[in-house]
Amino acid sequence: MHLQTYGPRGDRPLLLLHGGGVAGWMWDPVRAHLDPGRRLLVPDLPGHGHSADEDYVSHTVTVAALARLLEDEGTPATVAGFSLGAQLAVRLAAERPDLVERVVVISAQAIPLRAARPTLALLGATAGLAxxxxxxxxxxxxxxxPDDLLDDYVRTSAGISRETLLRSVEENLRFVPPTAWGAFPGAATILVGSGEKNLMKQSALALHAALPHSTLQVVDGCGHGIPLQRAAWLAQLLDTLLGSPEG
Structure with missing residues (x-):
């Protein structure tokens, strides 16, 4: 898995997990507003961007790979994920709380889509359009x-295989938070845009209900794109949650 790192090793890291169909570059607008001394880990998930040579297999395989990244880092991390990455953040926090001290879950679908089969069939038939x-x-x-990242999106979209597209979307549509999510001891912030589909809002409520000590916030004026629509605001939130970098 391709990994871009920033900041001094040894500080408590912030792991940023992108959504499906994009890559680590989607965090560039947020990163531009974060404290420059912060330790950042920004992977391209399997099948995406610089990791496109290996197809996306499953959330289980990807979470295991992400856990290895954090084990190698040697310091518990804050994990922030968007959409597909938010589902991975939930699983990583639930399954490896020894590696995750805080999680920020942004626009995670947590209620399985009932009509997943016809949706996936349609996606398979039109996959070449991507x-x-x-x-x-x-x-x-x-x-x-944004316009300055448009070429990155076009390039990433062209590099995603049909297998990665179908597997990642299927995992996304059928996602159910693990039971262990309700026992996660760390801090948790759940974000959803005010303009997102009702399924996403209900998912945020379900994640919050399963972990009552979490904080739920509806972000005004946002659809399914908080990190790109409100990059400066999100960076400020992350800096506030994490405090000053060590060292």
Missing amino acids: KQEWFARLQAKQLFV
Whole structure:
């Protein structure tokens, strides 16, 4: 798994997990506003970006790989994830609380989609469109990708295999938080945009209900794109939650 790191090793790290169909570059707008001395870990998840040579297999395989990254870091981390990455953040926190001291869950679907089978069938039939530049540029606008990252999105979209697209979307649509999520001892912040679909809002409520000591916040004026729509605000929230970098 490709990993970009920033800041001095040894400080408590912030692991940033991107959503499906994009890559670690989606965190660039947030990173630009974070404390420059902070230790950051920004992977390209399997099948995406610089990790596109290995297809996405499952959340289970990916969480195990992410756990190895944090084990190598040697210091408990704050994990912030968006969409697909938010589901991974939930599982990582639930299954490896020894590695995660805090989690920020942004726009995670946590209620399985009932019509997953026909949705996946339609996706399989139209998967080739993702490699067409005109279609990718159309999708980028719906995902709130800013103009300066548009080329990154088009390039990432073209590099995603049909297998990765289908597997990652299937895992996303069928995701159920593990029972251990309700026992996560660390701090947890759950964010959802005020303009997101009702399923996403209900998912945020379900995650919060399962972990009552978590904090739930609805972000005004945002759809499914908080890290790109409100980058400076999110960076300030993360810096406030984490405090000053060590050293």
